[in-house]
Amino acid sequence: MSSFNEAALEQAIIQLLEQQGYPYTPGGELERAPNEVLIQEDLRRGEGHAEARVRS
Template identity: 70%
Template sequence: MSKFTEEKLEKAIIALLEQRGFPNTPGGQLQRAPTEVLIKDDLRRFLAGRYAEDKITPAEIEAVITELERLPTTGFNQSSQSIH
């Protein structure tokens, strides 16, 4: 049995998202600094739309982004648990 790696997990998630109609854009094609992990404008739009009925404020959206940016960059599993 082969080891399940982060790379295999990433490929499996990308395939699943593509099956559901979400396009995959390789990171090198995105307009952002190579060190930027979050696509902040997309996240802002998503949060504003998803939580519009709850009347989410721009300040709350920025707080979410700030919280995500503060997560450690090491320890994939720990960061994933914190996000969820």
């Protein structure tokens, strides 16, 4: 019997979001300063996507 752990939950959420059209980039591949939590450019780029999802 396999256990449902944090890694399995993370993968399930990533797959769900990808199915909804959201891109996934592993944290180690993000271009950001180590002390930045949010990536401002991603927030700007995602605004239109989020607005379109709300309208549909």
